[in-house]
Amino acid sequence: MLVQRRGDDHHDWSLYEGRGPVGVEWYFRERTELPTSVMLYHLEPGAEEGSHLHLAGDPASCSELSEDELYLVVAGEVVMTVADEEAVLRPGDAVYVPQGVAHGVRNESDAPAELVLLFGPPDGNLLR
Structure with a gap:
């Protein structure tokens, strides 16, 4: 059984010129064969992930890949910006x-916030 405990792959990163750092826990980064990646974000009050996009071939992209992304809030409150x-x-x-849509998240509240991020190729062939 593969178990990853909180803290096993934790990093505090400043992301995309946002105010940070953002606590990032990346789950099974090196082992998964799922068509999506999973992260846990921890944002202290005032922290933010700067605006960014994921689109192969776009010089403004933060990634070499085109990826769709889902943000799920599990604790606290955040402000999410998608396009305008x-x-x-x-x-x-x-x-x-x-993919290709500029987005970012920030914590404007007085309490920490946590989000689960799922991201992967738009043709991930997930079961429907």
Whole structure:
């Protein structure tokens, strides 16, 4: 049985020129064969992931790959920006971001926030 405990692949990163750091826990980064990757974000009050996009061949992309991304809030409250729209998200709320769309998340509240991120190729062939 493969078990990854919280803290096993933890990094504090400043991402995409956002105010940080953002605590990032990357789950089974080197082992998974799933068509998606999984991260846990921890944002202290005032922390943010800067605006970025994922689109192969686009010089503005932070990734060499085209990827869709899903942000799921599990604790706290965040402000999510996708293109020119903003929304406040609370536990259980999620946002889906298609490849090539600029997006970012920030914590404007007085309490820490945590999100699960799922990202992968738009043709991930997931079961429907």
